[in-house]
Amino acid sequence: MDSDDSVTDPEAHRPDPSLDAEATVEQMGSLTLGEAGDAAGAERPVGNGFLPADFCAVAGEIEVVEEGSPVSGDLAGPSSLGGPGACRERSGRGDALPSPSSSGYAGERGSSGGSSEIEDADDRETMLDDWSSGKRHPDEDDGSVSWRKRKKHFFILSNSGKPIYSRYGDEHKLAGFSATLQAIISFVENSGDRLKFIRAGKHQVVFLVKVPIYLVCISCTEEPHEALKRQLELIYGQMLLILTKSVNRCFEKNPKYDMTPLLRGTDAVFSSLIHAFSWNPATFLNAYTCLPLSYSTRQAASAILQDVADSGVLFALLMCKNKVVSLVGTQKASLHPDDMLLLSNFIMSSESFRTSESFSPICLPRYNPMVFLYAYVHFLDVDTYLTLLTTSSDSFYHLKDCRIRIETVLVKSNVLSEVQRSMLDGGLRVEDLPLDSSLRSRSLTTPELSSSQTGIGGPSGLWHFMYRSIYLDQYVSSEFSSPISSSSQQKRLFRAYQKLYASMHDNGTGPHKTQFRRDEDFVLLCWITQDFELYAAFDPLADKALSIKTCNRVCQWVRDLENEIFLFGASPFSW
Amino acid sequence: MPIPFHSLRLLLTALDLAHTTRCRPGRAKPSGLVLWDSSSVELGRPASSLPQMGCSSSLPDRNAGRLDGLNSENSMATDSKNIRVKLVLLGDSGVGKSCIVLRFVRGQFDPTSKVTVGASFLSQTLALEDSTIVKFEIWDTAGQERYASLAPLYYRGAAVAVVVYDITSQETFKKAQYWVKELQKHASPGIIMALVGNKGDLHEKRAVSSQDAMEYAEKNGMFFIETSAKTANNINQLFQEIAKRLPRASS
Numbered sequence: 001m002d003s004d005d006s007v008t009d010p011e012a013h014r015p016d017p018s019l020d021a022e023a024t025v026e027q028m029g030s031l032t033l034g035e036a037g038d039a040a041g042a043e044r045p046v047g048n049g050f051l052p053a054d055f056c057a058v059a060g061e062i063e064v065v066e067e068g069s070p071v072s073g074d075l076a077g078p079s080s081l082g083g084p085g086a087c088r089e090r091s092g093r094g095d096a097l098p099s100p101s102s103s104g105y106a107g108e109r110g111s112s113g114g115s116s117e118i119e120d121a122d123d124r125e126t127m128l129d130d131w132s133s134g135k136r137h138p139d140e141d142d143g144s145v146s147w148r149k150r151k152k153h154f155f156i157l158s159n160s161g162k163p164i165y166s167r168y169g170d171e172h173k174l175a176g177f178s179a180t181l182q183a184i185i186s187f188v189e190n191s192g193d194r195l196k197f198i199r200a201g202k203h204q205v206v207f208l209v210k211v212p213i214y215l216v217c218i219s220c221t222e223e224p225h226e227a228l229k230r231q232l233e234l235i236y237g238q239m240l241l242i243l244t245k246s247v248n249r250c251f252e253k254n255p256k257y258d259m260t261p262l263l264r265g266t267d268a269v270f271s272s273l274i275h276a277f278s279w280n281p282a283t284f285l286n287a288y289t290c291l292p293l294s295y296s297t298r299q300a301a302s303a304i305l306q307d308v309a310d311s312g313v314l315f316a317l318l319m320c321k322n323k324v325v326s327l328v329g330t331q332k333a334s335l336h337p338d339d340m341l342l343l344s345n346f347i348m349s350s351e352s353f354r355t356s357e358s359f360s361p362i363c364l365p366r367y368n369p370m371v372f373l374y375a376y377v378h379f380l381d382v383d384t385y386l387t388l389l390t391t392s393s394d395s396f397y398h399l400k401d402c403r404i405r406i407e408t409v410l411v412k413s414n415v416l417s418e419v420q421r422s423m424l425d426g427g428l429r430v431e432d433l434p435l436d437s438s439l440r441s442r443s444l445t446t447p448e449l450s451s452s453q454t455g456i457g458g459p460s461g462l463w464h465f466m467y468r469s470i471y472l473d474q475y476v477s478s479e480f481s482s483p484i485s486s487s488s489q490q491k492r493l494f495r496a497y498q499k500l501y502a503s504m505h506d507n508g509t510g511p512h513k514t515q516f517r518r519d520e521d522f523v524l525l526c527w528i529t530q531d532f533e534l535y536a537a538f539d540p541l542a543d544k545a546l547s548i549k550t551c552n553r554v555c556q557w558v559r560d561l562e563n564e565i566f567l568f569g570a571s572p573f574s575w
Numbered sequence: 576m577p578i579p580f581h582s583l584r585l586l587l588t589a590l591d592l593a594h595t596t597r598c599r600p601g602r603a604k605p606s607g608l609v610l611w612d613s614s615s616v617e618l619g620r621p622a623s624s625l626p627q628m629g630c631s632s633s634l635p636d637r638n639a640g641r642l643d644g645l646n647s648e649n650s651m652a653t654d655s656k657n658i659r660v661k662l663v664l665l666g667d668s669g670v671g672k673s674c675i676v677l678r679f680v681r682g683q684f685d686p687t688s689k690v691t692v693g694a695s696f697l698s699q700t701l702a703l704e705d706s707t708i709v710k711f712e713i714w715d716t717a718g719q720e721r722y723a724s725l726a727p728l729y730y731r732g733a734a735v736a737v738v739v740y741d742i743t744s745q746e747t748f749k750k751a752q753y754w755v756k757e758l759q760k761h762a763s764p765g766i767i768m769a770l771v772g773n774k775g776d777l778h779e780k781r782a783v784s785s786q787d788a789m790e791y792a793e794k795n796g797m798f799f800i801e802t803s804a805k806t807a808n809n810i811n812q813l814f815q816e817i818a819k820r821l822p823r824a825s826s
Contacts, residue, residue: 243721262721265668265690351689355677356715360693361725375693393728396696 141173153218154235154274157182158251159211164259165239167274171260181216185209197225208232212251213239223495224502227284231277234338238273240365241342242266244372272349273342278491280322280341284498285533287468287475288337291323292427295563297418301326302569304409308388308402314373315389316406319344320419324567325384336366337473343375347385353377357403359396364389378403380410384419428478428565430458430465433550433557457481459553460546461539463522464493467558468533469566476558476565483539492521497535500526504533516544525551532558658821659710663730665758666739667750668718671773674804675739676715679814684805691717694729701818709818711735726754727761735767735817740788742772742801743780748788755795767820768797771813775803 140147147169155174156165161182163171171178185207188195198205206228208215215232243262250257277283293301305316305328315335318325322344329335346362347353361372376388376399386406388399410416457463463483468475480490504512504526515526523538525547534555538547558565664672673691677683680699695715702708714729716722730736736758740751751770758768770792772783785801792799798816802809 262719264721265717265719268690346692350692351687352673352691352695352717355673355689356695356697358691358693358695360717361722362693400696 137168138170140169142169142177144169151219152221152274153216154232154270155181155214155216155218156235156239157214157216158255158257158259159186159214160251160255162256162258164213165235165263165270167270182214185214197228204228206232208236210236212248212255221495224499226502226506227498230284231274234273234277234283234342235270237338237365238269238342238345239263240369241339241346241363242269244363245365245369268349268351269346273345276322276341276345278494281466281475281477281494281497282322282337282341284501285466285468285475286337287473288340289323289475289477290565290567291320291325291419291422292425292476292561292565293325293418293422297413297415298326298564298567300413301410301415302328302567304406308406311398311402312392312395313388313390313399313402315387316402317343317387317389318384318406318410319387320384320423321348325415325419327567335364339364339366343387347375347377347387353385354379354382357400359399361393362389376400376403378407380407380416381420383423384416426479428476428557428561430462430478430481433458433462433553435459457483457539458550460550461523461542462547462550462554463537463539465534465536465551465554466497467535467554469562470531470533472566472568474566484537489521493537496522496524496537500524500535504528516547523547527551655823656706657708657710658818658823659712660735660821661712661714661733662735662737662817663714663716663733664737664739665716665726665730665751665754666718666771667741667744667747670718670739670741670744670747671804672718672737672739673715675737675771675773675802675810675813676713678804678807678810680713682807684807686805690719691715693717693722693725699814701814703815703818707818707823709821711814726757730758730762732763733766734763734821735769736762737769737771737813737817738797739771739773740783741774742783743774743777745782748772748783752791755797759795767817768795769813769817770795770797770799772799772801773804775801775808776805 137146142148150168152167154165154167155163155178157163157178159182161175161179163174163178165171166174185195189209194209195207197207202220202222204217204219204223204225206217206219206225208229213236215236217228217232219228247259247262250259282288290298301318305318305326309316309328309330313330315327315329317327317335317340322341324340327335327340343362343364352358357376357378360375360377362375363369363372367373371391373389373391374393374395376390376396377385379385386403388402390399458478458481463481464478466475466477480493484490484493500515500517503509504515506512511528512526513528515524517524518540520540523540523542523544525534525536525538527534532555534551536547536551536554538550664676666672668690669688673689673695674684676695676697677685680697694717697713697715698711699713700708700710714733716726716729736754738751738754738758740747755768755770758766770788772785772788788801789799798820800809800813800816802813804810
């Protein structure tokens with residue numbers, strides 16, 4: 001049941017990879033999850049590795065607690081993870097004494113009716129992009145009912161238990177809660193072990209230890225714990241981008257050091273990153289995406305950036321929102337996709353960059369977590385911005401000159417207008433997937449794929465896809481087609497991809513080559529070769545053989561368009 | 576409010592590590608004032624020869640040359656009636672430094688607070704009655720503690736420092752005094768310093784009396800003015816006062 005849906009495809013390593021529909025269907029036939037909407041199966045977490053133990057801490061002393069088992073007083077019990085901070089009754093009354101048997105964090109039991117309101121509000125806010133205004137609900141603390149009902153918390157704390165950042169609520173009011181988290185972590189550490197995550201009912205508590213910093217996520221979003229851990233890594237990276245790792249030395253001198261003032265004014269940066277965890281595939285794909293542009297347009301942009309890079313600029317990066325127009329680095333220097341994600345998040349979420357040109361210290365954690373680089377940032381239009389990175393703190397006027405030169409060329413060669421046009425046009429659409437004749441003849445004989453249905457999505461019920469080129473560290477994803485036009489559907493698809501990704505890259509059971517999965521929302525198909533990873537979503541009623549054929553055509557289509565949707569010639573990534 | 580120097584130092588260390596070449600103090604020319612002079616225009620100087628103080632305009636020959644080289648109007652900007660001056664704004668976060676600059680440069684006021692990152696660079700020219708034209712190159716620095724260690728990067732070589740506090744907050748006035756002390760120790764000698772009490776429109780919440788601020792300013796050889804970026808009160812006066820105090824080129 002659990003190693004359900006992943007099969008090894010021996011064909012995957014052929015020089016010109018293409019999925020053999022018939023053969024793969026044969027293989028998959030016996031392995032597909034219950035097709036007729038097997039809800040139980042579909043809702044199970046995809047991560048194959050962590051059952052039967054819900055609680056996967058490696059610590060021997062901590063007992064394994066199955067979902068729904070009676071609450072125990074043990075530290076590892078599902079409801080006592082908050083210790084004094086969280087062991088309050090759901091009524092949220094003041095400073096209740098720590099009571100191991102009280103209902104646990106966010107009280108998932110018997111409260112589904114009452115909690116729905118705030119959880120909905122939580123979602124709605126995300127949709128309204130409320131994150132941009134900085135911290136939400138700063139007046140809350142762990143005594144507030146609303147705080148405890150939040151679906152996803154992120155915390156940064158020091159290893160002495162001092163709060164550094166909390167997604168919701170005032171850090172200083174959460175001192176007790178932070179101390180509790182610290183106690184849990186150090187309890188396990190003292191026995192020479194390390195805590196990875198705790199499952200408690202619907203909730204997962206995921207830990208990331210970066211001494212002297214601890215990061216914790218508490219979530220009931222059913223995301224795989226690998227995905228949550230990766231999100232913690234990104235939050236840590238975002239913190240380093242702002243402060244560098246040398247902040248650790250503050251703790252060497254004073255373990256009780258209060259770091260919150262150093263992060264003052266950065267709430268919007270973290271909120272926007274956390275928001276990206278539910279819409280931006282770059283947060284889990286380890287890749288960046290490019291704005292589609294004609295080859296010559298991108299070449300023109302790259303040429304002028306290269307010109308500037310040769311004059312002592314470490315990286316020159318032209319981006320439009322989260323999409324790369326062009327990127328040039330000096331020899332041997334390469335920019336990690338994570339650094340690009342964190343840098344663009346930092347720039348887009350800090351309003352002051354839009355006001356005027358800026359010169360700011362930033363650290364690229366994957367490039368060198370110990371040092372600041374200097375970033376010259378200038379918005380060329382509302383969405384398009386140029387970032388020039390240098391190691392020299394004195395280069396402002398030089399970089400300003402470079403920017404003026406670049407801007408002049410970009411305007412003259414119409415690159416900027418092409419960029420704006422591409423933003424308006426959007427990316428690849430599944431509806432535009434070229435038809436091939438064999439499939440067309442076949443679809444005519446397949447009643448459920450008549451033209452009336454292809455009108456709401458791509459051929460063969462294709463709704464969406466993402467293609468990640470492994471060598472380029474880039475991905476391309478299609479626009480959302482009409483069947484997934486609402487933001488809640490898009491978020492559901494995003495989460496489904498996330499699970500799919502985690503299950504395909506699960507170290508315990510993987511790596512896998514292909515996966516075909518059907519539930520009431522989608523048919524999901526994943527295919528990984530040496531060169532690429534393809535993730536595709538289809539109509540839940542889509543035909544399996546046709547889906548596989550369609551995936552082959554998507555890959556062909558992407559290869560045909562690669563000059564426009566990918567950036568070539570960026571220095572080879574070698575880390 | 577005491578500043579935890581150890582943390583700032585550490586950040587500064589990180590910055591220093593990033594330098595490929597370290598700055599030797601002796602190389603920084605003290606004067607922050609730049610007069611446009613045709614003899615100083617040098618075109619086509621390779622970028623790598625930029626001086627250490629590139630963030631400042633303290634080295635007229637190169638910086639002026641580089642900038643002018645890109646602006647076609649450079650030829651007319653070479654008489655002694657044109658003054659280019661580097662100005663830095665310092666002060667606690669949230670006192671309204673960016674608002675003052677944006678009011679002066681663009682005539683705008685945006686009540687939504689936008690936290691400055693690092694430092695923003697803006698410029699604005701001001702014509703004086705004696706037909707002198709002053710071009711302010713303004714470094715609007717971030718007030719957050721994590722950027723305090725970076726302030727020298729921006730105030731080195733500045734001819735003018737505007738230290739801003741919020742008249743409704745005693746704490747920001749103390750922070751302003753910290754900046755004055757820091758400037759007295761480390762900035763160019765002869766730097767013109769202005770003490771600015773912003774948010775004058777909130778006088779009913781006043782926590783710092785004009786008298787105290789004025790006395791402090793006098794004691795430290797600064798000039799003092801209260802402004803409101805919101806109502807634009809005294810904003811232009813602030814910059815005109817600064818311009819009047821700039822040393823003029825002798826013929």
